[in-house]
Amino acid sequence: MTGLQDRLTPEQVEEFGREMDELRARIVADLGAADVEYIHNVIKTQRGLEVTGRALMYAGFFPPAWLAGVGALSLAKILDNMEIGHNVMHGQYDWTRDPALSSQRFEWDNVAPAENWRHSHNYIHHTYTNIVDKDRDVGYGILRIDPAQRWHPYYLGNPVYATLLAIFFQWGVMLHDLEVDRVVKGERKWSEFREERRRIGRKMGTQIGKDYVLFPLLTGPLAPLTFAGNAAANLTRNLWAFGIIFCGHFPADVESFSEEETEHETRGQWYLRQILGSANITGGALFHVLSGNLSHQIEHHLFPDIPARRYPQIAGEVRAICEKYGLPYHTGPLRKQLWSVAKKIVKFALPGSGDSTPEPATVERDRTPAAA
Amino acid sequence: MAIRAAVRRAAARSGTQASSLASLAERLLTPHGVDRYLELIDPMLVRREIRGEVVALRRPTRDSITLTVRPSRAWQGFAAGQFVRVTVDIDGVRRTRCYSPAGSAHRDGELEFTVKAHEGGLVSRHLHEHGHVGMVLGLSHADGTFALPEQRPDSIVLIAGGSGITPVLSMLRTLVDERYPGEVSLLYYARTPADMPYAEELDELASRRGVRIHVRHTAADGHFTADHLRRVAPWFARATTYLCGPPPLMEAVRTLYADAGIAGQLHTEEFTPPVLTVAASEAGGRIRFTRSGVDVANDGRTLLEQAEDAGLSPDHGCRMGICFSCTQRKVSGVVRTASGGESAEDDEEIQLCVTAAAGDVDIDC
Numbered sequence: 199m200t201g202l203q204d205r206l207t208p209e210q211v212e213e214f215g216r217e218m219d220e221l222r223a224r225i226v227a228d229l230g231a232a233d234v235e236y237i238h239n240v241i242k243t244q245r246g247l248e249v250t251g252r253a254l255m256y257a258g259f260f261p262p263a264w265l266a267g268v269g270a271l272s273l274a275k276i277l278d279n280m281e282i283g284h285n286v287m288h289g290q291y292d293w294t295r296d297p298a299l300s301s302q303r304f305e306w307d308n309v310a311p312a313e314n315w316r317h318s319h320n321y322i323h324h325t326y327t328n329i330v331d332k333d334r335d336v337g338y339g340i341l342r343i344d345p346a347q348r349w350h351p352y353y354l355g356n357p358v359y360a361t362l363l364a365i366f367f368q369w370g371v372m373l374h375d376l377e378v379d380r381v382v383k384g385e386r387k388w389s390e391f392r393e394e395r396r397r398i399g400r401k402m403g404t405q406i407g408k409d410y411v412l413f414p415l416l417t418g419p420l421a422p423l424t425f426a427g428n429a430a431a432n433l434t435r436n437l438w439a440f441g442i443i444f445c446g447h448f449p450a451d452v453e454s455f456s457e458e459e460t461e462h463e464t465r466g467q468w469y470l471r472q473i474l475g476s477a478n479i480t481g482g483a484l485f486h487v488l489s490g491n492l493s494h495q496i497e498h499h500l501f502p503d504i505p506a507r508r509y510p511q512i513a514g515e516v517r518a519i520c521e522k523y524g525l526p527y528h529t530g531p532l533r534k535q536l537w538s539v540a541k542k543i544v545k546f547a548l549p550g551s552g553d554s555t556p557e558p559a560t561v562e563r564d565r566t567p568a569a570a
Numbered sequence: 571m572a573i574r575a576a577v578r579r580a581a582a583r584s585g586t587q588a589s590s591l592a593s594l595a596e597r598l599l600t601p602h603g604v605d606r607y608l609e610l611i612d613p614m615l616v617r618r619e620i621r622g623e624v625v626a627l628r629r630p631t632r633d634s635i636t637l638t639v640r641p642s643r644a645w646q647g648f649a650a651g652q653f654v655r656v657t658v659d660i661d662g663v664r665r666t667r668c669y670s671p672a673g674s675a676h677r678d679g680e681l682e683f684t685v686k687a688h689e690g691g692l693v694s695r696h697l698h699e700h701g702h703v704g705m706v707l708g709l710s711h712a713d714g715t716f717a718l719p720e721q722r723p724d725s726i727v728l729i730a731g732g733s734g735i736t737p738v739l740s741m742l743r744t745l746v747d748e749r750y751p752g753e754v755s756l757l758y759y760a761r762t763p764a765d766m767p768y769a770e771e772l773d774e775l776a777s778r779r780g781v782r783i784h785v786r787h788t789a790a791d792g793h794f795t796a797d798h799l800r801r802v803a804p805w806f807a808r809a810t811t812y813l814c815g816p817p818p819l820m821e822a823v824r825t826l827y828a829d830a831g832i833a834g835q836l837h838t839e840e841f842t843p844p845v846l847t848v849a850a851s852e853a854g855g856r857i858r859f860t861r862s863g864v865d866v867a868n869d870g871r872t873l874l875e876q877a878e879d880a881g882l883s884p885d886h887g888c889r890m891g892i893c894f895s896c897t898q899r900k901v902s903g904v905v906r907t908a909s910g911g912e913s914a915e916d917d918e919e920i921q922l923c924v925t926a927a928a929g930d931v932d933i934d935c
Contacts (some may be wrong), residue, residue: 242610251605295664295883296604304602404600412598518748 202459202471206523214523215466221515222501233505234294240281240487248274251431252413258423268427272434274490279439280490281506287316291502308368309405311397313374324502328447328454328475333445336454338370339379340547344454349549356547360463367436372398438488442479445535446473446495449477450542451528472499473520477528478513479535481500486510496527584660592617613706619646620709622656622681627703630684631768634733636672636696639681641709647678648712650744651737651812651839655887655895656683657708660696664708666895667693668888669838670737671712672768675744679710682766687731714892716812716839718744722808725752727803729794729816729823731759736814737839739768746778755782755803759819760787794822802900807832814839855929860901873905874922877935884922884935891924898922903931 206214232523251271257263262408283306285291291299305312318334326332330346337343342353363370376394379385409428414421453474460471479485479493486493486509494509497516501508520527530538587650595604599651608615614623622639629635648654653668666879673682718726718741726745728738735758738776744753756775760766767787776783784802786792807830813823820838827836853870866880877884887895891908897919904914908924922935 229662231659231662234659240605245602245607293883294662295885296659297667307601395695401601404597408598408600416598467930 202453202455202467205474205525209525211464211470215464216518217467217519218463218469218500221512221519222400222504225501225504225512229505233507234291234296234299234506235503237282237286237291240277241340244274244277244282245405247271255413255417255420255424255427258420258427261389262359264427271428271431272395275307275435276438276488279435280489280492282306283308283312284434284490284492285506286318287312289553290505294537305401309398309402309404310368310372310375311394313397314394315371318375318377326460327499328452329457329460329474330380332457334374334377338374339377341543343426343448343542343549345546346456347546347547351452353547356543364437364440365433367440368432372402373488374462397467397497401403404561415484441532441536442489442492444539445477445479445532446492447476448536449528449530449538451526451538452477469498469500470525471495473516473525476501477530477535480529480531482542483510485532489542492502496529579760580798589860603639614642616642616845618644622707622709624701624703624705624707625680627701631765632847633698633765634686634767636682636684636767637697637701638710639683641681641708643708645680646711648675648681649717649922650675650741651717652712652714653703653716653737653888653892654681654683654712655708655710655893656693658693658696660692665693665696666708666887667855668714668890668893669739669829670714672739673743674735675718676747684733684736686767686900697701703898710887714839716814716837724751724754725805725809726750726754726802727799727806727809727811728754728810729758729799729813729815729819730756731788731819732761733767734816734819734839735760735768739771742775742781746775746781748779749890753780753782753805753809755806756784757792757794757798757802758783758785759788759815760785760893762787794819796826797827801825806818809834809835812839813837840892852928853926855903855927855931857927858930859935860932868927868929868931870926872923873920873925873927873931873933877922877933882935886923889923890929891921894921896922899934901932901934904928905931909915 216557247270251267251269251274254263254270258267283304284306286307287301288298289301292301301316308315323333328336330336332343340363341356342349376391376398377386381388381391400546409432410425413428414424417424455471455475460467473496475512476499479489479494481489481493491506491509492498492518494506494513497509497513498506500516517527522569591782592604597666599607599623605616608617612864622641622645624637625640625784626638628637648671652669653670653886655666656665656669657666659665669683669685671678671681672684673680685694685697695823709935716737724746726741728741730738738756740753742756747872758772759896763769766772772783775781775907782795782802784798786798803809811823811827813820820840824836826833827833853868854863855868855919857868857873857876858865859877859880862882864882866876871877874884874886884893884898887893889896896920899920900916900920902916903926904912905920905925906912906928907921913920921935
């Protein structure tokens with residue numbers, strides 16, 4: 199496989215970085231009322247679905263109403279966590295100076311407290327994207343997803359861990375922010391996370407309180423049905439978020455990197471790593487919104503703080519720049535990407551799966567080392 | 571007696587019921603909170619935030635607009651002379667400026683803001699061009715120490731220039747409303763009669779007992795002199811004085827009071843930002859915004875301006891050192907403030923809008 203540093207000459211990398219910077223500057227200069235109107239509409243839809251879902255639970259004895267309620271509530275939670283929460287907490291709307299859209303103040307409908315998540319996601323994952331041993335999102339500390347991770351008998355359970363993570367994804371994210379895997383391994387001390395634990399305790403209390411105590415109690419005799427409905431909505435959101443997120447960095451042809459090759463990275467090289475380490479998912483407009491536009495993972499990783507509605511608008515241009523420099527632009531439909539991730543999870547459970555042959559990328563790669 | 575006690579108990583009970591209902595609603599609608607849902611029905615329904623709806627609007631002069639604003643339920647009133655941070659959305663971005671309500675503090679169910687359109691003034695121009703009945707503004711609680719004290723002074727002098735009339739007019743109207751027994755005089759400077767937003771109101775107030783008002787038009791009769799003050803308030807040396815206006819007026823009055831040895835009786839409010847730049851020769855060094863990981867060469871302008879130019883968007887309000895919205899922690903370095911002070915203290919809270927760096931400075935922002 200071509201190494202990160204020798205795909206392009208240093209001059210090409212800088213030129214490529216400049217083109218990306220220019221693209222970014224053009225979008226930033228164009229931000230305005232239309233972006234705010236868009237996110238307000240998404241928020242309105244989310245709140246409407248949430249209220250509808252809660253209300254339908256009062257008719258939960260009628261199965262179609264219960265199902266519709268679960269559907270509405272699932273969609274509300276998905277929109278809240280992905281197109282609204284994830285993106286607002288990236289600072290995509292900080293320029294509006296609206297406290298309700300402030301990355302520092304926003305809290306999402308999820309047991310993982312926003313503040314813990316912002317550190318592990320915005321800082322660790324987005325800075326060290328796909329650098330094995332630095333980006334804690336590579337396998338989330340519990341899975342073996344990359345040949346560079348050394349095999350251990352523990353990884354025989356890979357498919358089981360992945361399934362459990364999918365089902366309990368919001369709890370997984372919460373524990374991930376707490377670096378529980380590293381605490382268990384003795385790399386970090388439990389006492390280092392006092393602040394984080396305090397926040398988690400409070401957040402768990404309010405989240406469990408509303409979904410599993412207050413709303414069920416308010417429906418009186420229907421409490422068990424409401425309880426089950428709320429659990430089903432949380433489960434749907436968990437499965438969906440897991441699916442979208444795992445397709446972002448783990449499909450077969452996405453690359454990972456070592457600490458050595460990413461030392462002293464320039465801005466251009468950082469952009470390059472984001473492109474090589476991310477994969478898009480193709481789909482319709484509604485699919486993009488429900489994925490929080492993480493279906494444009496490449497554009498998101500290039501410009502994590504630009505409003506996500508802009509990603510589809512610039513995708514063509516990003517892809518054209520990739521083609522110009524002979525860089526791959528990983529993309530595919532959801533089922534293809536999911537299947538590819540599933541195969542990887544099973545394959546890396548077994549020993550002797552050290553080296554992988556990448557599947558052909560969507561865009562032809564220039565495989566001649568370009569280094570002068 | 572028994573009936574009254576029962577009524578009181580019932581009122582207390584319904585109060586507790588309402589508040590426990592509100593707290594249940596907050597628990598159900600966590601993490602976003604009740605306001606984020608109510609505002610989608612009507613922006614004025616919010617319980618915690620304060621908003622104001624424009625219920626009347628007039629244009630008293632060519633370049634000023636007077637908005638009558640009905641605040642939402644969280645509003646707690648103001649002391650005459652205080653200011654409110656008013657927020658509007660301009661092309662998707664929230665912009666906040668400080669304005670002093672001009673009405674009586676005893677009639678705080680409706681607030682009156684008179685805004686003069688400044689050349690290049692983003693918010694004032696926006697209000698002029700887009701202000702309309704039904705417009706909803708963001709409001710803060712009233713703030714500021716430029717206000718009439720609870721214990722009213724025995725005699726009061728008010729001096730204002732231009733749009734600085736608003737806080738002192740609020741003081742005057744408040745005093746008239748409460749039948750203030752002492753003497754109160756207003757000395758007001760406007761450029762021409764056409765630049766006076768409150769001509770009729772001042773005429774009416776001048777007819778009240780104990781109130782003296784003297785208006786001077788600077789285009790025709792020149793600027794502040796001690797004679798003007800003596801004519802309207804010969805007893806000013808034993809009065810408490812409230813002053814708000816453009817910098818030359820402020821300076822002239824300050825000098826007079828300092829010379830007379832009564833500077834302690836003068837209270838002032840700046841309406842225009844003091845000019846602050848550290849001379850280029852002394853500027854130098856680098857400003858590091860440590861939390862954002864941004865590092866810029868110091869050019870001597872205010873830290874707020876330099877932070878904004880570096881792509882940061884720190885919280886701020888008045889941009890003139892009044893409102894403390896832009897307060898951040900300075901980790902280290904020497905800074906100079908608009909009032910002329912210099913400080914090298916570590917871990918010090920500073921107002922970005924009226925502070926400039928003299929050499930290397932680290933700010934936790």
